[in-house]
Amino acid sequence: MTDRRLFAGAALAIGALILLSQTVYQLDQRQQALIVRFGDPIREVESPGLHLKTPFVENVVRFDNRSIALNVDQEEIMASNAQRLVVDAFVRYRVTDPRQFYRTLRDERTAADRLTRLVNSSLRQELGRASSEEIVSGGRAALTKRTRDDMVRRAATSNLGVQVIDVRIKRADLPEANQQAVFERMRTARQREAAELRAKGEQQRLEIIATGTEEAEKIRGQADAQRAQLFAESFGRDPGFAAFYRSMSAYEKALGQGDTTLVLSPDSAFFKYFEKGPAG
Template sequence: MNRATLLLPILVLAIAGALSAIFIVDEREKALVLQFGQIKAVREDPGLYFKLPIIQEVVRYDDRILGLDVDPLEITPLDDRRLVVDAFARYRIVDVRQFRQAVGASGISLAENRIDTIMRAQTREVLGSVTSSEILSADRAGLAARIRDASRNEANSLGVEVIDVRLKRTDLPEQNLDATFARMRAEREREAADEVARGNEAAQRVRAQADRTKVELVSDAQRQAEIIRGEADARRNSIFAQAYGADPEFFDFYRSLAAYRQSLLAGNSTMIMAPDSEFFDYLKSTDVE
């Protein structure tokens, strides 16, 4: 009984020691085996591993791609137009031994502080070498690539690879927005005024051309009408002359009847004429009943 009581704690301690000597590395992480703060082994492949109980410990690091939001910063491009830039970086720990030696026990927090410092410095350097128009144009992807390459070179000393850098936001500082908007509004109003002036000028040209065409058409129509009217009058006079030559007395009679019809219509003005006027010759004639 005493021997069983003694063996049970020893067995428990042996099992606990064996379990503490076993550790598993997940496929999403890398691990370092430390002994009194010194690196004894690097475990990068997933699987089951062993360590010395108590005197050795395991430190794990994420092997996935991590994201870092860089704090917004103000930059001054070549044209002295201040901008507020908000960047985003993606990085990965590629050398856990070098990473441990660079940041010590502080781990990810210290590494991200250093990456943030590197990113801010490189962002100022790259964007400060171009104009604000280039930063705000489609070329910003190329500028982000330049920031990534420069940051990658410096971050290699941390055992970290900067995979990508993106410029999320590029805005003017608040104190400059009103002045910029006012200038943009003035420019747009000037462009609108220019467009209106050009439109009015084009309209005047079209209107003048239309008026000229109208005058030409009306003048030509009137000329042709006068020609036709003259020809018709000449034809009428020729017919009258032929009719008069054929029977002058009948022609005079016909003309007098036409004059009576027009002058004696109801509603015509009153006529005052002498009784012996030639106008009434056919009315007074005894031959006409």
């Protein structure tokens, strides 16, 4: 009799524990839950702590309420100039509607597969509009923003119950076989631009020199004209001084360097002012 009572007590205790485990469940602050009855979601639970459910009839499906990171597998994408690119990206999303998420995706594994297909479609669309040079060398921030905006729109219209928080392009490179050819084209293009800039600069230099020379000649001509006018006025006032000045200029040109030898008669008119001075 005692053994039967012990066995019955143990059975009741085990039954109570099973009933309790099927009735009470706990959520921590990182989780949200969906109560499912016979496969049909009936209510959402967001507050952490202990909660009750109908035993054996209702099941608890837990979801992470934090942002979830999804690394997207490498995808080969064709740029607008028919160059292939190998692209790596990652997505951050959050479950915002557990009921809709459960109906369309069920779990994170299915969500990862669906979101990967969506982001690859967005990448093919947005990067396919740009050339490989734009994607590799610059403009990636704008491309990333357009991809993120498109991905947010796709996720919203697909009614997945998630919010796409961010999309980032981690790497967008040419396949190894194509990299050298593209880099050579880019280098040739930069060299051509440099040559054009040098040619333009040389043309501007010549134009500046020509303009400066023309202005200098014009100023020199004006100065010579003023000089000639001044000399003419001076010579008209004092013919003797004019003759003296011309002789002094001739002496300077003929003897100023110190390496000129002249063989002349002592009474030559050339030495007239050596003997008599300006009065001669």
